[in-house]
Amino acid sequence: MEKLPWTIAVVEDDPSMLKSVQRLLNVHGYTTQAYSSAEDYLDRPVTKIDCLVLDVDLGGMSGIELQRQLRDAGSKLPVIFMTALEDDALEAEAARAGCIAYLRKPFAAASLINAIDKALAA
Amino acid sequence: MARQFDDHPGRTSERAFPWDHLHTSTDTVLCSICYYGSVLLGARTFMVCNWKVRSSRIVRSSAAFFFLVLPMLAAGQAVSMEIVGRVPRVLILYPYDERIAATTEAGEAVRNRLREGTAGKVDIFSEFLDLTRFPEKAHVEKMAHFLTDKYRDRRPDVVIALSDESASFIATHRNTVAPGARIVTTGLSRSTAGNIHLPGDVIGVFNKDDIVKTLEMARGLQPKARHLFIIGGSADLDRAWLATARADLADLAKNYETTYLENVTIDEFVQRAARFPPDSIVLALTIFKDSTGRNFIPREAIRQIAATASAPIYGPYPTYIDHGIVGGNMVTFESLGLAVADLALDAIAGNPIVSVDAAPIYIADARQLKRWGLSESDLPAGTVQWFKEKTLWEEHWLAVLTTIAVIAAQGVVIAGLLVERRRRRAAELELRVRLLELVHLNQSATAGALTASIAHELNQPLGAIRSNAEAGELLLRGETPDLNLIKQILVDIKDDDQRAGDIITRLRGLLKKRSEIDWQEFDLNEVIKSAIKILRPEAERRSIVISCSGATDELRVRADRVHIQQVILNLATNAMDAMLDVASTERRLKFQTRLTKGSKVELSISDTGDGIPGEQLVGVFDPFYTTKPTGTGLGLSIARMIVETYAGKIWAGNNPEGGAVIRFNLPLVRSGCVT
Numbered sequence: 001m002e003k004l005p006w007t008i009a010v011v012e013d014d015p016s017m018l019k020s021v022q023r024l025l026n027v028h029g030y031t032t033q034a035y036s037s038a039e040d041y042l043d044r045p046v047t048k049i050d051c052l053v054l055d056v057d058l059g060g061m062s063g064i065e066l067q068r069q070l071r072d073a074g075s076k077l078p079v080i081f082m083t084a085l086e087d088d089a090l091e092a093e094a095a096r097a098g099c100i101a102y103l104r105k106p107f108a109a110a111s112l113i114n115a116i117d118k119a120l121a122a
Numbered sequence: 123m124a125r126q127f128d129d130h131p132g133r134t135s136e137r138a139f140p141w142d143h144l145h146t147s148t149d150t151v152l153c154s155i156c157y158y159g160s161v162l163l164g165a166r167t168f169m170v171c172n173w174k175v176r177s178s179r180i181v182r183s184s185a186a187f188f189f190l191v192l193p194m195l196a197a198g199q200a201v202s203m204e205i206v207g208r209v210p211r212v213l214i215l216y217p218y219d220e221r222i223a224a225t226t227e228a229g230e231a232v233r234n235r236l237r238e239g240t241a242g243k244v245d246i247f248s249e250f251l252d253l254t255r256f257p258e259k260a261h262v263e264k265m266a267h268f269l270t271d272k273y274r275d276r277r278p279d280v281v282i283a284l285s286d287e288s289a290s291f292i293a294t295h296r297n298t299v300a301p302g303a304r305i306v307t308t309g310l311s312r313s314t315a316g317n318i319h320l321p322g323d324v325i326g327v328f329n330k331d332d333i334v335k336t337l338e339m340a341r342g343l344q345p346k347a348r349h350l351f352i353i354g355g356s357a358d359l360d361r362a363w364l365a366t367a368r369a370d371l372a373d374l375a376k377n378y379e380t381t382y383l384e385n386v387t388i389d390e391f392v393q394r395a396a397r398f399p400p401d402s403i404v405l406a407l408t409i410f411k412d413s414t415g416r417n418f419i420p421r422e423a424i425r426q427i428a429a430t431a432s433a434p435i436y437g438p439y440p441t442y443i444d445h446g447i448v449g450g451n452m453v454t455f456e457s458l459g460l461a462v463a464d465l466a467l468d469a470i471a472g473n474p475i476v477s478v479d480a481a482p483i484y485i486a487d488a489r490q491l492k493r494w495g496l497s498e499s500d501l502p503a504g505t506v507q508w509f510k511e512k513t514l515w516e517e518h519w520l521a522v523l524t525t526i527a528v529i530a531a532q533g534v535v536i537a538g539l540l541v542e543r544r545r546r547r548a549a550e551l552e553l554r555v556r557l558l559e560l561v562h563l564n565q566s567a568t569a570g571a572l573t574a575s576i577a578h579e580l581n582q583p584l585g586a587i588r589s590n591a592e593a594g595e596l597l598l599r600g601e602t603p604d605l606n607l608i609k610q611i612l613v614d615i616k617d618d619d620q621r622a623g624d625i626i627t628r629l630r631g632l633l634k635k636r637s638e639i640d641w642q643e644f645d646l647n648e649v650i651k652s653a654i655k656i657l658r659p660e661a662e663r664r665s666i667v668i669s670c671s672g673a674t675d676e677l678r679v680r681a682d683r684v685h686i687q688q689v690i691l692n693l694a695t696n697a698m699d700a701m702l703d704v705a706s707t708e709r710r711l712k713f714q715t716r717l718t719k720g721s722k723v724e725l726s727i728s729d730t731g732d733g734i735p736g737e738q739l740v741g742v743f744d745p746f747y748t749t750k751p752t753g754t755g756l757g758l759s760i761a762r763m764i765v766e767t768y769a770g771k772i773w774a775g776n777n778p779e780g781g782a783v784i785r786f787n788l789p790l791v792r793s794g795c796v797t
Contacts (some may be wrong), residue, residue: 002337014582014586016583016586016614016617016618016621017582017583017585017586017745019586019614020244020586020588020589020590020593020614020618021588022586023589023590023593023607023611024590024592024593026593027593027596027597028596038789043314050704056579057662057663059662063544076540082585084572084577084578084579084580084581084582085577085578085581086573086574086577086578087574096145103582104587105582105584106581106584106585106586106587106588106589107579107585107587108588108592109307109592109593109596112589
């Protein structure tokens with residue numbers, strides 16, 4: 001697969017899920033940056049990130065809270081939420097916060113790639 | 123006129139005694155007149171008027187009768203009974219000395235019956251004539267003179283003569299010893315009475331010592347006997363008995379080799395008896411004297427002989443029983459005494475009396491039957507057995523009845539208890555079924571409450587599997603697929619599948635339905651870990667920090683693992699619900715184990731919620747107690763039922779630093795150590 005010029009940050013507290021998403025994006029040509037929590041993302045210096053793939057339920061600070069903090073800080077970074085939770089209220093809250101897509105695990109690879117394409121296009 | 127007698131104490135009630143009333147001299151005269159009148163009219167009996175009833179009747183009697191009998195007073199026999207203002211006097215004449223059991227027993231029976239029949243209002247005198255040891259005429263005359271003088275001022279009203287010797291004596295000396303007295307006798311046969319020419323007004327209870335019937339009894343018991351020995355002493359009475367036996371047994375004796383053993387010393391009796399052939403019948407008559415003239419009490423002589431005898435001995439007297447004889451046809455001396463005493467009482471009361479015949483019976487000594495191996499079934503019908511060992515029932519019937527009653531009562535109680543136990547078991551079984559159903563419902567409710575967490579937990583590996591699979595698929599489309607990466611992807615897929623499988627397994631355990639309690643030993647720590655795994659996703663979702671501490675050694679308990687897990691889930695989900703209003707940074711769910719006294723393990727589950735109001739601590743385990751708007755109020759009550767089913771205890775409290783703590787304990791199968 002041709003290597004693409006975009007870097008996708010993945011924030012996921014489940015190591016296995018984090019690894020598989022990162023691997024999926026890499027296979028599709030994206031460069032990935034992995035974070036195990038929202039705090040981890042905030043703590044580590046962010047270089048060039050084109051899109052943020054956020055797990056909603058991160059144990060400590062949630063994905064939605066992270067997105068809210070980033071937005072409040074002026075970030076325009078497109079965000080794609082993914083979650084294992086079956087909670088419609090959370091999806092609505094994520095939509096209000098502003099996101100490209102809200103993916104429920106397990107999701108198809110095409111859903112994630114399409115959402116990233118959409119985010120990058122935006 | 124002869125009649126059989128029987129022992130009939132009730133007869134005394136029919137008598138009325140003249141000394142019960144005030145008598146005047148006129149009374150006495152009229153009484154005498156009455157007597158003589160009855161004699162003239164042919165009555166054989168002596169009558170004493172009962173004045174209360176009869177005096178007026180007699181006064182009203184015709185003058186013709188009075189004048190008809192009056193001239194006869196002088197000519198008639200001077201026999202009258204004047205009992206005026208005193209109790210009657212009865213003289214008992216014993217023919218022998220006091221050692222002779224036969225007459226002593228009869229005399230004692232006479233005394234007892236007389237006292238009983240007169241309520242003690244009787245003077246009884248006894249004289250032992252000793253006529254066997256002193257048969258000489260001079261002695262008899264001296265005795266008559268002595269008694270005449272002795273009773274001069276106390277003339278007897280009735281004389282009871284025991285045996286023919288006594289009867290003959292008093293018949294001969296009645297006019298001097300006991301003028302006017304009525305004479306009754308016993309201990310002799312009618313034929314003997316005739317032989318000694320007893321006067322017609324002497325009334326008796328007659329008995330016949332039937333040695334033939336005694337031999338018949340022996341024949342029945344010893345049908346194979348070939349020898350017959352008849353033993354008797356050397357006194358006149360002994361010789362007379364032997365003569366009677368010879369005559370009476372003449373026919374039956376022909377069936378045996380018969381020997382009359384007489385005119386020998388007591389030692390010879392004993393020696394000969396020891397050499398009797400085993401197939402011998404021995405009849406013992408009386409031995410008042412042996413050939414040396416030595417005096418004996420017959421039964422004591424019989425005892426010596428029987429002690430060494432090599433064959434069974436039979437006899438005609440009940441006093442020989444218990445002295446070595448097997449038995450015989452006989453009349454008991456006690457019964458003779460009672461019967462003759464009744465005659466005396468009737469005579470005193472003025473009732474008519476007639477002679478009676480004593481009915482002999484067969485009596486056997488059960489111990490001698492056993493000694494000689496003789497069969498009880500060969501005894502004549504109606505034989506009375508003395509010294510027969512009583513059966514358990516005869517001897518202890520009250521104890522047996524009581525025991526049976528007690529056993530029956532116990533049986534009823536035991537049956538009742540068994541029925542009760544059966545009912546209780548059925549109820550317990552029913553309760554257990556209901557408990558199991560309830561627990562399962564509770565499990566389902568818990569699973570429902572944790573659905574979101576379970577779905578979340580399950581979606582994680584499923585999501586990873588999907589992403590990995592699609593990444594691998596894409597790799598394989600390339601011209602030079604990175605096989606190492608694909609291999610790593612497959613390993614990760616396998617691990618995530620395992621992870622999802624574990625979640626499903628836990629879910630299955632959570633929902634497992636029991637039809638019976640699955641008793642098993644397990645480590646409580648393992649169950650706590652398993653429960654935490656189920657709870658953790660939900661706890662994380664609620665930002666609740668779970669911690670676990672306490673005893674790290676194996677804590678083995680015996681129960682149904684699924685049930686104990688359910689208790690932990692119930693308590694933990696309650697605790698998590700209690701922290702909904704607490705700041706997310708302050709939500710802590712703590713599991714702690716510790717060993718307690720009595721070899722139990724205690725698990726406490728505490729939260730950082732608001733705690734339980736003090737007044738509600740006792741009622742939290744009651745059914746339908748809940749503080750949650752959507753709660754059923756069954757979680758804690760089911761937890762208590764489960765814990766108590768496994769001999770544990772559960773209680774609630776509050777932490778000093780805040781929040782509630784629920785504790786329960788379970789018996790340890792094996793003790794661990796506290797850390």
